Amino acid sequence: MSKVEFWSDQGCSTRVELREGQSLLEGLLSAGQKIPNSCRAGLCHACLMRATSDSVIPSAAQLGLSKLQCQQHMLLACQCFPQQALSVSLPEHDDDWLGTVSGLRKYNDQVLELSLKVDGHWQAGQHVLLWRDEVHARPYSIASRCDADKQIVLHIKRHRQGLVSDWCHDQLAIGDTVGLSKPEGHCCYPRDDGSAELILVATGTGLAPLYGVLLEAFAQGHEGNISLYIGETNVKSFYLIEELLELADSHSNLSVHLVLSESGVAVPSKWPLLVGELASLVVEKHPRLRGVKVFLCGNPRMVEELTKRCFFAGARRGDILSDAFVSAVQTPQVED
Incomplete structure (x- = not known):
């Protein structure tokens, strides 16, 4: 012992x-x-x-x-x-941030857009810990650029018996103050090469950091092709689609692909739908990935599988940026 x-x-x-x-x-x-x-x-x-x-x-x-x-x-x-x-x-949290709730928007029954006014610097795609109290916290990725508005945007998925996610969905109100850790993480837009091809792959609220990466890329005038793949098992789980299609209409170098694992599902005619297994479709459409920067965010199994397959397709390890979303362990101390 x-x-x-x-x-x-x-x-x-x-x-x-x-x-x-x-x-x-x-x-x-x-x-x-x-x-x-x-x-x-x-x-x-x-x-x-x-x-x-x-x-x-x-x-x-x-x-x-x-x-x-x-x-x-x-x-x-x-x-x-x-x-x-x-x-x-326990470490002191003197350097943690305070955020003021400035926006609450429901994308669907499961996902809430939470906007927080903060005083600090971050990069789109990083993540913060959102504190409900001194014990209960949950990491969320940042879907917004750091600009003059100083608005951090998080996508909060409701989880069964989720102490933090239920609190966000059901109790937070405009003007409330919440605690945040300082931003961390490297799943961010690479400013060193504006001509590189980017492939972004998300499941669930893994879209949050990648949406932030997209906004930053276009703000920096990125010239290389960008392919965004969003995989879901249920068509009702897709969100932000109209905004993404508008981005694609205004930026010719962006292509958006919505991926469902099963066929025969009715979707709006303008949706760019693909049917199949997400990892296989990505590698099939991009068989040679040398020099391509790949972002993988969401389900840990998807991230692990595509990390391997992209590496064997020629992507360098340093060019594969990932953020696996792991659910909190359900215990009496923390549930989310």
Whole structure:
């Protein structure tokens, strides 16, 4: 067993013994500590903690963190399986942002557009943690450019028993103030090559960061061809289609493709519909991807599958940018 000492914000310490194979997060939650968490896959960073300088941090607990975060002895509790004694605390959130709700728009029964007025800088396609309270948070990708309006736009999908998503859909009102982490992530428009071909592939609200990338690309005068593929299993799940088709009408280098896995579904005649398996269709239409920049956002299985297939089709690893959307683990502490 590994022994952990947890220091609360009040300066009180609690000692916890971790069972074999039990993560730091699981051990602290089992001991009754309120530790923010969500995906438990090392992606959302809601469970970020700080260790003392003399603690030995497992390398896997710092995968995905910045160099500065590692230097500050930060770790991801859900990925931390210590072999030695560890002393940890929750980090201070003095650098977090406050956002004022400035817009609420329902795209459909499942997806809400949440607009927040903030004072800070971000890049379209990055993600933030949206805090409901001191414990419950959920990561959402940014679908808007950082311009003079300073409006961060998030696409909030309602999840069954989702504490954060239900709160956004049912309780937030114009003028409310919410907490946000500082933006992170690299799924952003590459400003170094305005002539490169871009392929954007999304499922669900994976469209959010890619919509932001599109807006940034056109604002920067991108000249290369851009192909956007949106995959859904239900035609009612598509959203933002009119706006996307208007973008395609005004930018000749943009093509939009809506992909359904089954045929025989009635859709508006002007919708550019494809029927088939999303990953296969993308690779079939783009068999040679050397020099192409690929963005993959949404279902983790789709992201993993297309990452492999795009690499074997010639795309360099550095040219494949991805953001896998993992649902929160359903527990009494966090549900979303």
